[in-house]
Amino acid sequence: MSVRTMETLAGGRWVGAGSWVDVYDPTDVRAPFVRVPALTAAQVTGIYEAARAGFLAWRALGAIERSKILAKAAVLLRVRNAEIAAAIVTENGKTLAEARVEAEKAADFFEYYSAVGRQEYGSLIHDARPGTRTGFQREPLGVVLAIAPWNDPLITPARKLAPALAAGNAVVLKPATETPTSALHLARALHDAGVPAGAINVVTGRTAEISDALLDDPRIAAVSFTGGNDVGEALRVRLAARGVRFQSELGGKNASVVLADADLEKAATAVVAASFGQAGQRCTATSRVLVDRTVHDEFLTLLRAKVAALRVGSGRAEGTQVGPLVSASHRDSVLRDIATAVKQGARVELGGEELPGAGCFVTPAILTGVTPDMDVWRAEVFGPVLVVRPVDGFDEAVAAVNDTRYGLAAAVFTDSLAAAHRFLAEADCGQIAVNTTTSGWDVHMPFGGFRESGSPFKEQGAEALRFYTKVKTFAIHFGG
Structure with a gap:
């Protein structure tokens, strides 16, 4: 043909x-x-x-x-x-x-x-x-x-x-x-x-x-x-x-923070959209979620359910929410990143699998048990891979957000006006979101990151x- x-x-x-x-x-x-x-x-x-x-x-x-x-x-x-x-x-x-x-x-x-x-x-x-x-x-x-x-x-x-x-x-x-x-x-x-x-x-x-x-x-x-x-x-x-x-x-290694007073249902919905839209292949995608330890397990349960419900398939198919990765070589690099994370001690809560066939599909993955010395914490994966990690309070969350060579985007989910303004001041990123996704900036809004972003x-x-x-x-x- x-x-x-x-x-x-x-x-x-x-x-x-x-x-x-x-x-x-x-x-x-x-x-x-x-x-x-x-x-x-x-x-x-x-x-x-x-x-x-x-x-x-x-x-x-x-x-x-x-x-x-x-x-x-x-x-x-x-x-x-x-x-x-x-x-x-x-x-x-x-x-x-x-x-x-x-x-x-x-x-x-x-x-x-x-x-x-x-x-x-x-x-x-x-x-x-x-x-x-x-x-x-x-x-x-x-x-x-x-x-x-x-x-x-x-x-x-x-x-x-x-x-x-x-x-x-x-x-x-x-x-x-x-x-x-x-x-x-x-x-x-x-x-x-x-x-x-x-x-x-x-x-x-x-x-x-x-x-x-x-x-x-x-x-x-x-x-x-x-x-x-x-x-x-x-x-x-x-x-x-x-x-x-x-x-x-x-690049970016963007983090979203979920504080103890956040609306967990809304936060989980926003994190899923920010992490797995475009199959995670965007510079502003959320790749790290830092959750206050007091609500970590409840939030992870909500997140697991929402990610498990995502429909993976051809972008032309009705109802598809996560399409393929752009190429076979990129698919393979994402799978290697997941395998390396597991080898270094991370746990795959769900997803992270290659679908059979001639396409470049990787199912959306949630990783836990990740520590700051792991590659998946530091390096941009640029795929449908999300790290979830507990933190103890606001100060530890902000320190973890800034624990990266990048500085593109970050988000915080909270009902506290004081916490929102502190996060805006202390998160060292070019794009800050409060109670919304790390992605989705409009054409008239200045866009760009700090440091190596x-x-x-x-x-x-x-x-x-x-x-x-x-x-x-x-x-x-x-x-x-």
Whole structure:
């Protein structure tokens, strides 16, 4: 049976290649469902040439015209929601409900940033010199490289592209090899909305063959990366030597705290949603739960029942709550992490099993008996694996939350206003939730973590525009 192909967008044209990259459906990895171009290093260099020209054309349009195009792209994404959501499910494995939300949120990003063209982009500053007007204005950087992960194949590119384009930059997008088709749908919406040739380009291919051309081009003004810590650190060092601006969103080992006064039923429901949505494959997923010892057993009983009731299966199937992991290799890595935890002394309360067949399914797992010296306490598993550990009171809970090199997200469940505000002040994370999940932040809310969870540059909201713009200060003498 022949496998269909998808072209990629390069310099305003949809192009193929001499060779192709296979893309698999994680519910059945026996054969690819689509192929995308494996671009060459020379083609990547040509894309940067086109991007530089595209930047000049996009900037010349002016902010208000750019905003109109981004607003049209948002409409197209909404009109095409069903088609795009189906693509997300097929290449990533998310449930259809999760994919529909992702497609809608991607549209929200372009709708939100389409307003940038009618907002201020600088300010006046008082000057001591007579007859002088002084101020500053924000300008685009130029060509931005956006490197996206496989876990949110549409919304993460949207999170990067919308503010980058709104600010007047051109973008070269490198989607994950496992999940390129969502990015191609996004590029098509932008192309159809009227983004000029070269202002948006998508590089598909094998990273090992094109990484030097992708990362070392002198026209790159900034790189925004979402992915693993090892790759992120290597990129930071590599780009720093050239003074390329770098933004990173990296790993997390997010904790939720359940205090003795919490509504345990509501807390358990929120923890399940935060831990096992998207099969645990999101940076903001709860992976550690710290429960006051006085309510630990009661909470664990509630949690076990809710996790055991989760339906695992194809994201296309009605009623599925947990889809497959993205690939066979990632499935195997999660299973190894569970096995290592058990070898080190953890107990599997339930789940953590591979389902038979050609898919990449791992049943949602709860681990207990975990101590801080175990790998599963320290390392990001990035799958449906949740550690539950008792603590004695608020202070011990906060210390355990902060006992990690990461600092992305944390939550506390309590009826105490004082405890909620103390947690907000003392938990060393970029995202703090009270009586709700560690995930689920909206497009206008600054997003990002502390310490090894990412760079100081935030994504989302008005904060994102700081990364994608440079500040030019001016003084105009008009007196005698």
